[in-house]
Amino acid sequence: MITKSYYMRVEKIFQSGMQRALSSVRFSRDMTRPPCVLIRAAVLFAVGVLLALLLQAFWPPSVLGLHTTGPPRAGPNTWWLFPVCGVAAAVIGLLCPCIDSRIGGPSLARQEWTMVLRCLAVFVGIIHAGAKIEFGSEERLALTLALLSLGLWWAYDGSWGGLGVGLGNAGSAVLVAHLLLYNSTMTSPSDLLFARSWLPSTFFAGGVTVGNIGRQLALYDWQGAPVKMHTS
C-alpha cells in the first residue's frame, strides 16, 4: 500500500512537472530569455547539421577517406560528425552576439537577412568551388580557398569578433582532424592533404556564416539585445 501511494505521489509530481514543462513550452512566446535562447540554439543546431550534410554532399567520398565502392554515403563511423557540427554551430551562433556586445560587432547595416543569405550563398559557393574546380596543386587550392574565405569575412562580417570566432573554429576543426588522423580513424594519403588544405578555410567561412546567422537570430530576441539609441 505504501509503495502504491508513493508511486501515485511520484506520478502526480511527475505529471504536474510535465504539465508545467508543457505549459512553459506552450507559452514560450510570452516568456523571457531562456526559451528564446533554447530556440535559437535549436535553430543553430539544425543549421549546423544541414551545413555538415551539405559538406558531405559536396565532397566526393574519396576525399573523406571513404573508399568503399558502395553507394557514396557516410561510412558507418562518421555519423557523429553531424551532431558535433550542430553543437559547434549552436555554440558559435550563441557566442557571436555575446562577443559583439563586448567588443563591438559588425555595423547594423550588415545585420539583415539578405546579407546573411548572401553570406551563406558565398559559403556554399566556396565549398562548391573547392569540391568541383580542378586546382593545379593542393597549395593553390588552399591559398585560393583561404583568400575566398577572408573575402567572405571582409564583405559580410568585418568584425574582429567574427574573425576570432572563425579562426577558432578553423583551428579546432584542424585539431580534431589531426587527432583523428593520428588515431587512424581516417587513414588515407589524401586525408592529410585534405585536412591541411580544405578544412581550415572551409571551417573559417563556416564559422563566420554561422556567426552571422546567430547574430541575426539574436535580433529577434528583442528582450535580450535591444538596440540602444539614447543620449541625454
Place this chain on the structure above:
Amino acid sequence: MPFVAMLKDKISRAFYSHGLMCASYPVPIISFTTLCVLVCCYPLLKLPLPGTGPLEFVSSEKANSALLDGIELADYTQIPSWYVGSPVAYVQQVIVKAMVSPWEQSLIPADAFRAPLSKVFEVIDEIRNHQQRTSERSVNIEDFCLKVSSLLPGLRKLQNFLPEHSCLIVSPANFWQNDLSRFRSDPDIVHTMNQHQTRPFQFSTSLKDLLFGVPPKYGGVSQYYVRERKRVLVFAITIILQAHDSQFVQSLRKKLQMLYPGSSVSRGEASVVHVHFQEEVGIAELVPLVTTYVILFAYIYFSTRKIDMVKSKWGLALAAVATVVSSLLISVGLCTLFGLTPTLNGGEIFPYLVLVIGLENILVLTKSVVSTPVDLDVKIRIAQGLSNESWSIVKTMASELVIVLIGYFTMVPAIQEFCLFAVVGIVSDFFLQMFFFTTVLAVDIRRMELSDLARRPLRETSENLYGLRTRTRSKSVWNRDGFMTFPCNIPLASSSLRTLRLPRRLRVVYFLARTRLAQRIIMIGTVIWIGLLVYTDPTGLRAYIAERVSQRGHIEDGDFSNMALAGFYAEQTDVADVVETRDRWEGFGRDAAGSSRPDSPYMRGPDRRAEITAASGAKRSRGSLKVHAERDLPKEILWDKNDDAIWRRLSFRHWPTLFSYYNVSLASKYISILPSIPLLVTLSADFARSLQHPNEVEQHKMSILHEQSNITEAEPACGKTQHPPTHGHYRAAGLGFILGAVLVGLTCALYKLLCPKDYGQAGHLHRFRPELPCDDYGFAPAISETLPIVLMSGHPLDIECVAANGSMLVTCCLSGSVMLWDALTGELLSVFPRQTCRAGESTWLSESDTTERGQRESVESESVQEFCHGETEILTDFDFAESPLNVDSPHVSPHLPFNFTFSVGTTVGDLRHQNFASAAANNLSDASFSSQRTSLTHRRRCRSPSGDSLNFLGTRAVPGSPSPSGTEAFEAGVAWCLAMKENIIALGCGNGQLEVWDAAVDGLHCKHQESSAGIIHLVCHQKSIVAARIDGMVDFFLLENSNLQNQTWRGDMGSVRPSTDISLRLMHSVCPAHRKPITALRVAAGRVVTASEDHTLKIFKLEDSCCLFTLRGHQAGVTTAYMDQSMTLASGGRDGIIFLWDALTGSKVNHMRGHHSSILSITCTPNYVVSAGTDYKTCIWDRQTALLLYSIPQEPGCSPSFGVVSDSLLVTCGLGCLNLWEMSYGRLVQTVYLSRAEEYELVHQILVVGNSTIACHMGKNINLVCLPSVLDKID
C-alpha cells in the same frame, strides 16, 4: 579629402540629372534598354541548349579508320568538340533476324521463338571461335573485346545473366548462361526472358532489353506471344570492343555472312556513329544546385519584402529580378561575343552570380526615392533619391569590382571565368539599374500618386456624404444571430494570424476550411490518377481509339469489359501498341501467377490467356490461333533499310546502363557504334519441332481444348451475353463502385464535419461564429440597450476640450465656459463662472483674443508646414471639419473659410487642433455675422449659470459672484487644453495662463501666468501639473497646500470655500525642451514624455524634471505618444511608423509599419497596441510580437479618434454612430447610433470615462454612452 568631397558632389550631380532624364522620358528609355538587352543577348542563340540527351556524330568507316591511322582529316568543321581521344568502347552488334518458315499447322506458338533463339548459341560460338590470321599471328575476339571485371555489388541478382571477368558480349543466350542444354530443358523460355521485366517506364532499360540489344517492340518477343502476329524474331548479339580493328571486324562479318547465306544484303555506305553522353545529373549534383537555388529564392524573398510604399510591390520586385537576370544574360552574351566560350555549367553558377551582384542597390534606390518628400514632383523625387544614394552606390560597385578582380588573380581558370562573368554582370547591372529600374520606379511612383488622387476624392459634398450615410444605414442588417453585417468589415491582416488565439482544434479545422486543403488534395490526386491512367493505359483506351479510327469496329456494345478487350484485339492489329499492351497484360499475368503458382506455374498462365482469348467474342476467336498466324505471316525475311539504325531506337539510357553495371561511366565521354552485322536466318518447321519442349506441347493442347469447349458453350448463347471470364472485370468494377461509394460517403462526412452547416450563406461573420464565447449564451445585443444620453449642454459654441476623471466630466467650449458633468448620469453639476461679464463690454470676444488666436495659428502653421508635405492628407482632413461647418453656418463669408482651410491644413497632425480650428472658424463666423445674437446669448448664459448650479447643489454659495478671485477683473484667455485629476481641474489658456479649479467647490484655486506662450498640452499627475507650451517649453508645476483640513471633497457636502492655500508653484521649466512644436505630452509612472515635430521624444523625470532620454528613431515628426504604467512607450510618427520604447531604459523595443500616413492617436493595452492614422484605418497590433492583427477601415469623413474600454473593447467612430469592436477577435460587436437618422453629427472625439462609459463630443453636444451590457458579455 576635398578631392573626395568634390567627387561626391560631381557624382551626386550626375545622378541628379540622370534621374531627371529617366523620369522625364520613361518610354524611350525603357525601350532603349530593352533593345540593348536583346542585342547583347543575341550571341546567346549560338550556345547549345543545355540538356542531357546524347549527341551523335557520324563519320564514315573509312574516315574513322583513317583518323585512327593517324592521317589528319582536312575537314574539321563538322567535328564536334567532344570528339577527342578514343572512345570508351566500340559497340559491334550482330543483329539476327530469324523465323520459322514455312509455318505449319502442327507447330505450337512457342516454336516461333524457341527455334530462332536456339540459333543464338551457334552464332556466339562462331564469334568466340573466330580466328583471324594475320601475317604475324592469329587473333581472336579475346584480343579486342572489352574485358570487364565484376558487377557492382548491388547487382547480385543479375550475376547469372551478365558476363563477369570476361569479354563483354551480351546476347539473349545470357538468359541461359550461354548453355544450349539449359535452353533446351527450359520449359517456358518466355517466362525466363521476362522474369526481370520489372521496370514500368519505357525510358529505363530492363535486363531483357540489354540482352536483346534491340528495342523491345522490334524483338518480337512479348510475354503474351500467343496472339502475336509477328513471328520474326529479332535479337542482337552485342560485342563491346576495346580496340577497333577494321580488318578483324570485316573478317568476322564475312565469316558470319558466309555461314548464313541469306544475309548478304546490299547495304549503303557503312558509317561509324559516335555517341557522346553528357554529364548526368545525379542526386549528388542536385544537392548543391537545390541548396543554392533555395538560398537564392530566400534572398529574393527577403529582399523584395523590403520594398515598400510603392504602387505595385510585385511589379517592382519583378523589375528588380528582371534587372539582375538580364544583366547576367548580357554578361554571358557579351562574353560569348568576344570569344569566350562559357565552360561552366550555367545553371550552377547562376545563383552565385545573382547573389554576388545582389539586389541591394535596387532596394536602396527604392527606399531613397520613396523617402523623398511626397509633395515634390515625381521627376524631382527620382532625381533627389538617386543623388542621395549616388555615393554609396558607386562605392559599393567599386568595392565589388575590386573583390571580383582580386578573385581574377587567383589564376584558377574556373574562378577567372566566374569573375569575368561577374565583372561584366556587375557593370551591366549598374547600367540596367540606372536606366531600366529607375525608369520603372518613376513610372510606379507616378502611378501611385495618380491612384492616391483617385482614391481620395478631394471634395466630397455634404450631400454625397449624407447619401452615403443613409445607404449605409439601410444596408446594415441584423441577421438572425443578432450580429450586424456592417459594410465596414475588417480585412484581416493575415489569415494565419487571425486564428492565433483559437483552440488548436479549431485552428486546424479553419486551416483546412480556409485553404480548401481537402478539396485541393482530392483534385490533385484525381489529376495524377487520370494522368497515370492515360499513361499506363490499363483499359487499352488508346488502342481502342486507334482501332476505332482504323474503322474496324468489332465492338458490339460500348461495355467497359469489351473496351478492355478491345485493346486485346488491337494488340494484334497495331504493332505499335505491343509495349503498352504487354505492360497491361503483365499485371494480369502476375495476378494469375500469384494465385496459381503452387499447382502448376506454367500451366495456368497460358490457360488463362487462352480463356481470355476465347472470351473475346465467340465468332472472332474461332480458330484464330492458327488462322491469324498464317494470314499475316511474311513469306521471307527482308533486311530493311531502317534496321541498320535499329540501335537508335533503343532507350538513350541503354548504353550507360550497360556500362554502369560494371562501374564504367559514360558521362562526358563517347562510344563508337560500328555498323551492325545483319544475319537473316530461316528455319524449317522440322527444326523447330525438334526443339519442342514436352510441357509446351501439352499446354498448347489443353488451351486448344479449352478454347473449343468455350466456343461450344458460348455459341448457343447470344454474343452479347455475359462471358464467364468477364466476371473478373465485373468484380473489379463492383469493387470500384463500392470503393467509390465509400469514398463519397467519407468525403461527405468530412465535409459535414469540416464545414459549417450554413456554408455559403452571405456574410463573413459566419466564419467567426463558432469561436465566439457569447454565442453559446445566445447573445444578441439590442440596439435599444445602449441609448446614448445626450447632454444638451449649455455651451454656446463648439466644445473645445473635454477631460474626465472616474466620475466627472469637464467640458470647455470656445467661449471659455467650463461645465462639470456627472459622467454616469449626465447631470450638469456646475458651471464654472470663468467668464465674468463686465458691464460695458458688448461682446466677450475681445480683439485681443482674436489676435491671440491668429498668432497661435500662424505659429503653428509655420512650424508644422515644414514637416507636413502631404497635401492630400491635408485636404482630406479638411473634409472632416468642413461638413459640420457647412451644416452649421452655411452663410460664411468667402474670406473666412479660406483662412480656416489654411489653419486646418497646417495643424493636421493633431486632432485637437483641428477641432479647435473648426470651432474657431465657427466662432469667427458667428462673431462677424451674428455677433449681436451671440453676445446676447452670452450675456444670458453668463448670468444664469450661477443660479442653476446653486439650485442643483443645494449649497449656499454666494449668488451672482463666483469667487473672490473671479470677481477681480481677471482676463480669461481662450482655453486651449484641459486636464483633470481627482478634483483638480487644470485649464491651459492661449495667453499662457494656467488656471487651477476645484471641482468640489466650483472655485478657482489659483492661476499662474508667467509666460505668454500658449499652453497646448496639459497633464495632471498627483500633485504635479505639467504643461507644454507652444514655444517648445515644458513647465513643471507643483500644487502645494499648506492646510490639510481644507482639503474637503464634494462627498463631504462641505460648503468650504476653495482654499486659497492651494497654490501653484513653478518647479522647473525646461526651455526649450524641443526645437519644434510639442505634439504630445504624457505622464505615467513618474515619467513625463513629450513628443515633438523634431523627430524625437524626450523622457523627463517628474520629480526633478530632469531629462533622462532623448529617443531618436523616427524619420519624421512624432505626432502622438502613449505611455502606460509599465513604462512602455508607444509613439507614432508622421511617416506612419509606430515605435515601442522602454521608457525605463530608453531603448527601442519594436517598431511597426502598417500605416501609410500620419498616426493621430495611439493607445496600449496589456496585449495590444491600437493606432489610428489619417489613412482612414485603425490598426490593432500584438504588443509582444508587433504583428498587425487587424486593421479596421474607417468610413471616410469620420474622426480617427478611438477609445479602449476595459482593455478589450475598441470604440471607433462611424457616421453618426459608434462601433464597438472586440479586440481579441477583431469582430464588430455592436453599433450604437448616437442620434436619429435625419440629424447626423460627426463625432469629433471619443473619451472613455471610467470603465464603461464613453463620452463623445460632437459639436456643441456631448453624448454619453454606457455600455454595461456588452461589457458583461465580454468579461
